[in-house]
Amino acid sequence: MTDLEQILSEARAKVAAATQAESLRAVDREYLGKEGVVAGLLAAIPTLEPSERRAAGQGANEVKTAVLEAIEERKSALAREALSAQLSGEGFDPTLPGAAQRRGSLHPITQVTRELEDLFTSMGYSVLDGPEVELDHYNFEALNIPVDHPARDSQDTFFCDPEGHLVMRTHTSPVQVRAMEQLEPPFRAVAPGKVFRQETTDASHEHTFHQMEGLVVGKDISVGHLIGAMKTLLRGIFGRDLDVRLRPGYFPFVEPGFELDARCPFCEKGCSVCKRTTWIELLPCGLVHPNVLRMGGIDPDEWSGFAFGLGLSRLVMLRYGIDDVRHLLGGDLRFLEQF
Amino acid sequence: MLVSIKWLGRHVDLEGLKPEQICEDLTLSTCEVEGLEPFAPHMASVRVGEVLSREPHPDADKLSLCQVAVGEEEPLQIVCGAPNVDAGQKVAVAVVGTRLPGDFKIKKSKIRGVESRGMICSVRELELGDEHDGIWVLPPDAQVGTSVAEALDMEDWVIEIDNKSLTHRPDLWGVRGLAAELGAIYDRPLKPLDLTLPEVGADPAFDVRIETPACSRYMGLVLDNVQGGPSPAWMRHLLLAAGQRPIDGLVDLSNFVMLDLGQPNHVFDLAEVPGGIVVREASEACKFTTLDGEERALQAGDMLVCSAEQPVALAGIMGGLDSRVGETGSRRLLEVATFHPATVRRTSSRLGLRTDSSARFEKHLDPTLPSKALAHFAHLLTQWQPDVRLPAAISDCGDWTDPAMEIELSGDHVRRALGVDLTDDAIRSILERLGLGCTEGEGTWTVAIPSARATKDLTIAQDLVEEVGRIHRYGNVPEAALIADVVPPPVDARRNLVRRVQDRLAGSGQMHEVLSYSFQSDDLLETLGWTTEPHVEVINPVAAGMSRVRRAVLPSLLGLLAEGRRQSGDLRLFEVGKAYVPNPDAEDGQPTERHELALAWAKPAAAADAAFDDSRLLHLRGALQDLFAHLEIEAPTWTLDDQPPSWAHPARALVARLGDSGPPLARLADLHPEVAVALGLEGELACDVAVAEVSLDQALGAPQEASGYRPIPRFPGVKLDVAVLTAEETHAGDVQALIEKAGKGLVRDLELFDLYRGESLGEGRKSLAYHLQLQSDKRTLSDKDCAKFLDRLERGLGESGAELRRS
């Protein structure tokens, strides 16, 4: 090892050993100061043989540059360490909560309705609307439920006049005939909205709730199509395939008519939601009765269709695990804030 | 409806079928099964005992001490209080440990110092009837030690069926009809039943006259030498299983026939119907006391069965109190009739008197059924009481026709509608299992519909599609994809508008969306003085004072304020909904529908001496302005509302119109202080409340004003604040106009940030402070431009009696 290498190596060792700015400055002074080692090397050059002077000058400068670099590097390392020590010294309570964020909310029925509307419109359904105060004609008569039909009993109707001419609609089905009057077949439509039943309220019964009617009119619409459409619907709602079963159900405006049950999405062997049956009664549906098509001005020999009535309130309760239907329209802020 | 499986078994062989299986199959093919329960399950543990000896209790006159054999080594000593207990009887014994109805557990006990190890039961204690005047004496051949259920063949299951699911099937309102259904499901034949009319004597038929079209058939059969007494045990047990209390032999038989065949019938004491039967409508309002002792107010048109003297039954619904079958006479009249469904239904629903009989008639019964039911009754009666005589010809009158009919059906129709690949043979076989005979035609069948299914249920080909589908099982129908051209549905402007409103308010507006009832309480409307306003009203509200359908959405929110304020210091609610206003001019009578947005914002008021006007009114106005801008509708004109609604503070009410004189787009106001108090917003709930309503119908029709894009300025602008001191009466809008005028088109982003009143300003003075920006599209503005602007502003303000505050 030459002298220069020896000097440089010692200098680097001293730089590395410096742990504070002060000691680093001492190294700086020792090597690069006016009286320092490098200055000494330079000062000694005139004493050398002329042929050696050039190399010695170069060597001294190389030592100077190298020491300077080492010191700078060490200096920024020390600064980083100091900053890091300072920052980590600040300490922070990781359990401090985020600042409260004020927010509004959309009603859960609105949220689920939108989801379904989007699902249906993506499949070519129109979204329709119908009046809550409805004519007997649309609520019953045109749906193949004439006056004195026993099926009217199960509807628990609110009447708006003694003649029963005007009623609070008992289902969203009146939109079926209104849709037929408005649209040219073939068409697909859904109609969400409020419906009313004159019944005593409790945790699972409300006099006002929400439904969504669906109606498809086309050529040769079959029960198979209905099953297919309902499975697609359930896939959209629950995000996976659910077994369904159709069993006979009587609704005068469909023929044949069904109740559609879906395999309980919450259990495998029975739970309180499915009343231990593993089936959830989800929606009534069926092929549109030819009389209803006729009432809507559609030729039943040419067209056929299916209809279904989805209980939106019930679906919302299933979705969020709401145990009391009265919360939905009760307007309690503690309820609304959760959505 | 409760149906006993043993009863079903009288009509169809159910051998090898588990009760659960039967329920499952009924559910999938026929109707809704709501439950399955064992019949009288406690009877499995009540044992047949034999009273070996009876001795008087040493310390009690009315008690007996019995030794009862129950099939164990030692007889049991049982103390019994019944007077009819006797040695040699077979009795029902509840041994120690048995549980009886009412969760009554039999324990070993001491009665008056004597040990008793069980109980000899009465019929009532076993809930098998009302008799409690003594213990139940079993038939002598009952096997000692076996369960009573087994010994008396009482083991049974009861299926509960949802009546609603049978609305369209009058034939299923009888056990035999339901059995036929099971026969079709399992392809098993119905057992034969003798329904031929009985032999009768030569006396002339009982006199029956029908004076109303609402009775299409009336059959009468005179029964003579009828004895009283309980009905046979097998019948009582079946009735019990079906949920019917056994009453008296003849009544039980009448009920049994009704439940068995679905045909209501009635037995009169012949002495109570002197001079024959007349079926007629009440000609005027009158009173009639029914069998249950209730006095009923009848109206003209209600159908009555009358004797020559007086009404004896409310036709098809319930007999009269006086027509109760007495114990005395042995001569009776059996009535089996067909009454008009709507007439029965109208009367029974008006009276709130729904009976097993009316429920069946209103389903539209088969008019051929009365003769079958009459025959069934007569055969069962004569089997039970062989001495009964039928002296007179059967009365049978009325204008009825057999509803049996034919429907044309093709296999293709069935396959197309169900979407299944069933062969013609398979379809035909299903129909025939259901008793629907098929005759081959040209590519179609002619399907014969028997009267029992033809009254209302099966009338068109689609009905037969259902018959095939449900027996084939819908679970066997493969799912199929709906195929059609995909055409995007038309743009739904209203729905889009509603979504944007909801999103804006729930988003940046930080408001909670409410959905509320369409009914508004009279109390609530009273606080608004609205009860005299025309409302759509329901005549049968859920509660008194809840009949009005809302004519505006806003009151629904008002009703939530007090409770909401308790939950939150800063309450912001909105609702999008419908309201209805009666419209006497509408041809169809339908009320006018309004789509509305209602908003309410409540927060404790700023301190009374606060300098800055931080009212909810301005905040809500800001939210509405933001909303309208977001909806890209033309900015409305806001003015003081000269016709403020009753909920509005009369001087702090605004109305926003599209154009200067258009209909209101929105109304916005402070809540009227009196209304606030009436709503409970006082004391610690007192607060500053601003409310608003927006007509979504107007918003939907409003001219659109796209917000568009404005190029980003190329030159830097100058930001500055100005404060203007002016008289209290000066409107902020005038000050703003002066600022804009002084800016010569350079003023951007003008924003009022302070409205201050204070002693230092002097009485009747206020200070308005604005942030603004001077901005040119052509050049960089300098301090000189700014100074020029302030000079112009100072002059302009000075001319209007205001002044620029130089700080």
Ligand SMILES: [Zn+2]
């Ligand atoms: Zn479950």
